[in-house]
Amino acid sequence: MNQRISGVLFAVAAFTAWGFLPAYWKQMQKISPLEILCHRIVWSCIFLTIIISFQKRWGEVEDIVKTPAKFKGLILSGFLIGLNWFVYIWAVNSGRVVETSLGYYINPMFNVLIGYFLLNETFGRLQRIAVFFATIGVVYSLIAYGDLPLFALTLATTFAFYGYCRKKIQTAPIPGLLVETMVLFVPALFYILFRMIWVGSYFINDLILTLWMIGAGVVTSLPLLWFAAAAKRLNLSTIGILQYLAPSIAFILGVFIYKEDFTRHNLITFGFIWMGVVLYTWGSLIQNRRS
Numbered sequence: 001m002n003q004r005i006s007g008v009l010f011a012v013a014a015f016t017a018w019g020f021l022p023a024y025w026k027q028m029q030k031i032s033p034l035e036i037l038c039h040r041i042v043w044s045c046i047f048l049t050i051i052i053s054f055q056k057r058w059g060e061v062e063d064i065v066k067t068p069a070k071f072k073g074l075i076l077s078g079f080l081i082g083l084n085w086f087v088y089i090w091a092v093n094s095g096r097v098v099e100t101s102l103g104y105y106i107n108p109m110f111n112v113l114i115g116y117f118l119l120n121e122t123f124g125r126l127q128r129i130a131v132f133f134a135t136i137g138v139v140y141s142l143i144a145y146g147d148l149p150l151f152a153l154t155l156a157t158t159f160a161f162y163g164y165c166r167k168k169i170q171t172a173p174i175p176g177l178l179v180e181t182m183v184l185f186v187p188a189l190f191y192i193l194f195r196m197i198w199v200g201s202y203f204i205n206d207l208i209l210t211l212w213m214i215g216a217g218v219v220t221s222l223p224l225l226w227f228a229a230a231a232k233r234l235n236l237s238t239i240g241i242l243q244y245l246a247p248s249i250a251f252i253l254g255v256f257i258y259k260e261d262f263t264r265h266n267l268i269t270f271g272f273i274w275m276g277v278v279l280y281t282w283g284s285l286i287q288n289r290r291s
Contacts, residue, residue, distance in 0.1 A: 007233025011242045014226035017219065019249025022100065024219055025092045026258075027212050031202055033090040035195055036216065038188035039203070040085060043217025045181035051221065052178055060175040070169050071179070077165035078180030084158040091151040097254030098262060103155030104247040105273045108240070108280055109134040110160035118164060126283030130276040137272030144265040173228045177221070240284050244277060 028036055052058060064070045091100045109131045115121035141149050166176065195201040202209040230239060251270075254260045 003233045007230045008238070008242070010226045011230035011234060011239055012245065014223040014230060015242055015245040016249065017223040017226070019246040020253070021088075021219065022092045022097045022250055022253050023257075024212075024216075025089050028209060029093050031209065031213070033086060033093060034191070035201065035203075036089050036213070037082065037086045038191045039213040040089075040216040040220055041082065041181050041184045041188040042192060043214050044220040045178065045185045045217070047217035047221045048174060048178040048181060051174060051225070055174075057172075057175055060172060061178060064171055064175060064179050070171060073165055073169040074171070074176060074179045075183050077162055077169065077176075078183045080158050080162040080165060081177075081180060082184050084155060084162060087151060087154045087158070091155070095258065095260055096151050097250055097258055098260050098266070099149055099151045100155060101247040101250040101254060102149055102270065102273060103152035104159075104250070105244070105270075105277055106134045106138070106152065107156045107159050108243070109276060110156045111163060112280070114160050114164050119167075124283045124287055126279045126286070130278075130280035130283065133272050133276035133279065137269045137276070140272060141265070141269045144269070149269075173224055173231075174221075177224060241281055244281075 025036065052061060064074065088100055091097070112123050112127055112131055116123060138149065138153070169176065171179075192201070192203065196203060203213055204210055230242075255262045
């Protein structure tokens, strides 16, 4: 029971932190999304290096680097997570927090499709209906507005394929993320230096923004540590339910704090998505109990 309670607390901490991330990126609206992304990569790499050193896990990192299949796979997954981070920051600072929450609500349904088509996984009737409802929500958004919710779909697809890559590679979360950020470290650092020397940057010149940029590494890495601790203590169905805490917090921030538009069409779109979420969670619970 103590293990379960601590697992729930770790999971709630991780998903709550991810849910409040929009509030963090909003503090850096003066800075371009690409520069924020580069600082996130560089400082995450530095912070993860400290963690790996403290935990004495360099052997795991060395094993990844010396295994060509794992290393090549992490290059691809690093590109996917970098793209996901960039789109997320761009969407948040463009006033699309509600749309980012939509992306992470439908992400599990994308996972189901990838599992079915690429991993030959089977899923139950409720999960099929959940995917159907999510599809209706996206199609309705296309009909109502004349375009697709591209931010949401990009976030959902990049994160789903990132999860697929990590599942195929099968490395521990923290050493894997360190290698991913190491791969992106050099181009990210070059861009930061380029901005500082030739274009101009708030980094160093503005103390408050500098601290926010450095802190990007902490807010990226700490929730991952909490999530890894939760995953060791909880079953997947419990984590699957708690994961919706993050987009729910982001949704509340977007609608009630940042006063983003939420029309009748938005409500209908989200209504279908929420129905899909309920059915998907219910189906996952039944499947987990059977297994």
